[in-house]
Amino acid sequence: MFQDFKLVDDRPVVIQVKEYIQRLIIKGALQGDQKLPSTREMSGLLKVSRNTVIAAYEGLEEGGFAYAVPGKGSYVSALAGYLAEDSAEAEDSAGWQFDWRARMNDYAVSAVELDIMKPGIRAPKETISFTSIAPDEHLFDLGDVRRAFLDRMAIEGQVLLNYGYAKGYKPLIDYLMRYMENKGVDISGKDMLITSGFTEGFDIVLSALRPASRRGAAICENPTHHTAIKNLHLQGYQITGIPMERDGIDVEELERVLQQKSRTFDLAYLTPSYHNPTGIVMSPAKRSAVMKLMTRYGIPVIEDGFNEELRYSGAHIAPLIATAGQGNGVIYIGSFSKVLFPGLRVGWVLADRELIGYLESIKRARSIHTSTIDQSILYQYLLNGNFDKYVRKARAEYKRKYELTKACCEAYLPQAELSGDGGLHLFLTFPTGVNTRQLLDACNAQGVIFTPGDRFFIHEGEGTNTLRLGFSRVADENIKRGIRIIGEQARSFLRT
């Protein structure tokens, strides 16, 4: 015994010795009330210092795996329940197999079916991938993030590590309320809930709303963010998609749909700025028109503040919630995920104060509260003025890449219609007949992948001639090479 002990580099030796012996006890190789080798002996057997063994034995005693007999040495505790072989029911237990698949409800089954990440393309490392719209981590200013963490820990480390509040970290809420006020939002009568990113905020909002009939009815831009489509479906909503035009949602079609007497809608989900996947910014005139319609038909709007900060040209445009003034019909969900750090899971819901009260209780029931460390790092980072500095740098870099990608598309993919006014991706629409899933297969064989656009459309069979190109994490030369390859493959599709 004790021959198979092997030290690894990256963990304290005492813990490695303790866990090694503990495992022998649990496996039954060392039995209850058996005397352990003396610390001197064990030190020789494991080739570690005697002090290490003394500390490891103490650890075992504290953990209840051993006990000391004064003057005699350390003995193994008689453990209960650790060895299935010991107990009469061992065979029953080993045979206790559930068919979990049969016990999954529709929600769980749909969650897997609608989960596009699971069967995601596993591409070899050298593949040129336009699938990601996550930020380029090389832009991250790690030093500033470290400093934000250390600053905040110095101020209130003990508070950060203990329980926080379901509603969120107060200094961050105050900061973001002012931030939204600076975007022109009238915050009177409104309040904020901090969530683990946009997705949790959206899911909590959906889970609180009572649809007018058994199945909810939602209006969305078509195409739209596939996570939104997924979560609306998971919550039982039927979705009516309104086509996109060059300057945002087709307002005439929207009005036509709303006028149908036979239908009522429970909510609209809209992404007015740098819309995912088309990258289109809704024009001020359309924003006005949309808000008028929503007001007239009494339909609450969930506004996705996605990428609002990644504007590359033109003047600022107010979010819909600012346009609504004191009205309480817009639920704004914001996040810095794409602009700053997706790893910090922080988003926010800004909405009517009474509504936030309900959402707060749901948040508490679901996950108690959002990571205080994440919230406080974000807060201090913002407070230190790093955000402005970082966004300036990131915007310059992404703008450059955006223009490069656009130029490459115009050069190599003249047959495709291009959209995207900012953000981290462009959207391409090919002549009907070009199936982008087949195009993807052909490109993949050439070492280039992208996101086929159909997954952003409400109904099966729509958008089969579209694709999304995320450029944020692709090197310049690969942007050129990748788009050239897509162009070559697309031409052969157009010929056939």
Next chain:
Amino acid sequence: MFQDFKLVDDRPVVIQVKEYIQRLIIKGALQGDQKLPSTREMSGLLKVSRNTVIAAYEGLEEGGFAYAVPGKGSYVSALAGYLAEDSAEAEDSAGWQFDWRARMNDYAVSAVELDIMKPGIRAPKETISFTSIAPDEHLFDLGDVRRAFLDRMAIEGQVLLNYGYAKGYKPLIDYLMRYMENKGVDISGKDMLITSGFTEGFDIVLSALRPASRRGAAICENPTHHTAIKNLHLQGYQITGIPMERDGIDVEELERVLQQKSRTFDLAYLTPSYHNPTGIVMSPAKRSAVMKLMTRYGIPVIEDGFNEELRYSGAHIAPLIATAGQGNGVIYIGSFSKVLFPGLRVGWVLADRELIGYLESIKRARSIHTSTIDQSILYQYLLNGNFDKYVRKARAEYKRKYELTKACCEAYLPQAELSGDGGLHLFLTFPTGVNTRQLLDACNAQGVIFTPGDRFFIHEGEGTNTLRLGFSRVADENIKRGIRIIGEQARSFLRT
């Protein structure tokens, strides 16, 4: 204009100047195409350096709030949608008021009704409060947490800040799988999902299971963790409570309930170690007996690993999932929240691999993934061997407080039956007739509060003579003084 500018201390001056002017633009005090004062003038007006104004103007231009005319100066951009007053629909919008309460579904309404934190007692600062079972933050080793963060950031900071995986941070999963193996768990055929604490894990598991009939049926210890009761109710479960005995759940009563032909149960939720609120550890014999019954009746067990590490005496006892051997019927949910840092929202679900696959997709739909920063700090903290060191310190301190609290209860509250074998609280049962809500009112008037025990019971009217005393965050002298006061008040209740 520009007279009301006031600098605050804790933010970069450039940002304060930029936001000040931006707000004037949004409010309409500065109008579109109006020329801004020259940087020299503005520097004098705001009493900041000219370089500051130059940088602030640049920031406004980048943000689309101003534009530069070469040789002439900076001008205000004409913003769209920012002023509700500007637009024709302003009055409609202001009048656009939803009655959100009327749009909340049963789930949202119940979440508020069952939310005991919201109407929680707001006690003055000098009150002696036994309501918390959160750890004492003075024990936190902030230096080690800081080091864990810096170590991990140095190794892979860019990875930590970008998107992670729904399943969790791989190094942490590997670590925790080994950790659970060291508790005797057979991990073959099992897998792990990292969640934002126990609560999210529990909620995700419940939301995946398909009950045999329309309303699910669950078995719990009675009393039990009130968050579990809340979330079971929110998911539509009817709960059958099995009374607690000194060594855990009443097995005879459990068997009697299971034998009823008319009823089937979808799951059991059990906390075998340091049960909340009674603090009782289920005996090895009962663990065997319970697992036999669950196997015989085919009822999956959700095991709450709550406080397993806060053992103050006796040998280690294996969790139920270890007792189950290769069986896949136990879903173990663990968390270091109470032992380590609740602020790090990290828990884990260890269960059958196929089941984890479903839960992973639900997790992705709900919040994409758990904070990578939290997960990586926890991982590095564990890897550095800080956990053992910290638990040793915390356990010594809590054990001392536990014994002090116990001694005080025995001295001042001889009329109450005491339970609690470890953890951060004790549970008291008074003779029937002592209503602990009334007792709480009386004690509150004397500056002492605790948690009335009835909220941990399944049915209204149960446990009205019980209370929970959380001692982890109460100073020694206050433990003595507080319990003496509870004793005095209780005596007057017993007399009447």
